Amino acid sequence: MTRWIAIAAAALVSLLPLAARAEGNAPPPDTKEGRLIFEDNCIFCHGEQGKGNGVGSWALRPKPANFTDLEHMAKIPGPALRKAILQGGKAVGASRAMPAWKDALTEEQVDAVLAYILSIGK
Numbered sequence: 001m002t003r004w005i006a007i008a009a010a011a012l013v014s015l016l017p018l019a020a021r022a023e024g025n026a027p028p029p030d031t032k033e034g035r036l037i038f039e040d041n042c043i044f045c046h047g048e049q050g051k052g053n054g055v056g057s058w059a060l061r062p063k064p065a066n067f068t069d070l071e072h073m074a075k076i077p078g079p080a081l082r083k084a085i086l087q088g089g090k091a092v093g094a095s096r097a098m099p100a101w102k103d104a105l106t107e108e109q110v111d112a113v114l115a116y117i118l119s120i121g122k
């Protein structure tokens with residue numbers, strides 16, 4: 001009996017962070033690390049300010065995503081953005097010029113850079 005109480009308690013505790021996030025109580029993600037990852041890997045195409053106008057963008061059609069276009073960004077669900085970063089644009093039906101980063105970045109780094117690009121323009 002006490003074993004079940006312990007298991008139930010452990011399950012509840014593990015759900016707490018989720019509940020906090022759902023209510024918007026979670027602290028805002030730290031975007032500093034994300035900014036550094038962005039500077040190292042994404043500016044070439046997406047541009048210094050994330051407007052999709054980096055030096056590498058001139059020949060690209062469609063243009064790299066403009067992260068300051070909040071209306072456009074709001075249309076793409078978070079999991080799809082994450083998938084685009086991990087597996088490349090082709091995996092989400094976007095341009096194949098958007099590289100896959102799963103071999104270059106850890107999942108934590110992808111989450112950090114995603115938090116950063118979602119903070120651009122806000």
Ligand code: HEC
Pocket residue numbers: 037038041042043044045046056060062063064065076080081082084085089092093094095096097098099101113114117
């Ligand atoms: C070689 C150029 C290039 C680099 C480097 C690049 N991207 Fe992109 N990215 C693109 C292009 C082009 C698109 C536009 C895809 C489209 O609209 O079809 C895009 C689109 C995206 C999208 C939106 C996908 C969607 O569903 O529309 C995200 C998110 C993204 N890039 C994140 C990143 C991140 C984060 C990095 C750095 C880790 C990065 N990109 C580096 C070219 C690049």
